[in-house]
Amino acid sequence: LKESLLFNTLESFNQCSPNLESLFISINNTDNKIPITIGVLYRPPSGDEHIFISELNVILQKLPLNNVYLCGDLNIDLLKRSQNRLEDILYSNGFAPLISIATHHKPGCTPSCIDNIFTNSTDCVTYSGVC
Numbered sequence: 001l002k003e004s005l006l007f008n009t010l011e012s013f014n015q016c017s018p019n020l021e022s023l024f025i026s027i028n029n030t031d032n033k034i035p036i037t038i039g040v041l042y043r044p045p046s047g048d049e050h051i052f053i054s055e056l057n058v059i060l061q062k063l064p065l066n067n068v069y070l071c072g073d074l075n076i077d078l079l080k081r082s083q084n085r086l087e088d089i090l091y092s093n094g095f096a097p098l099i100s101i102a103t104h105h106k107p108g109c110t111p112s113c114i115d116n117i118f119t120n121s122t123d124c125v126t127y128s129g130v131c
Contacts, residue, residue: 005027018044020052024039034066036068040070067120069121077112096118
């Protein structure tokens with residue numbers, strides 16, 4: 001994190017379980033009086049997907065109503081229609097994905113969208129994509 005940024009670690013949202021690893025910070029933005037909350041999420045492939053979604057839902061319900069950005073490797077392919085449970089809890093908590101194309105390309109495997117960025121402030125996003 002850039003040294004000139006003023007930030008706080010949000011310990012109450014940080015978690016390390018067999019199903020979800022998370023780290024959250026709040027950046028005090030001098031241009032905008034509302035802090036920016038950034039969360040990094042990881043779901044180990046060996047973790048239980050249903051427990052992950054339940055644990056994530058608990059966190060989502062406690063986050064601020066705007067200026068939150070979540071990013072990470074969830075190991076849940078959002079390109080598969082069977083993965084609606086994750087999308088359901090994200091949308092029901094006001095979050096939308098910023099990436100809707102494949103983010104993971106491995107030779108011999110079907111491309112997938114397992115890495116993503118979600119926000120509850122889409123009006124503040126001017127561009128998103130995959131490099």
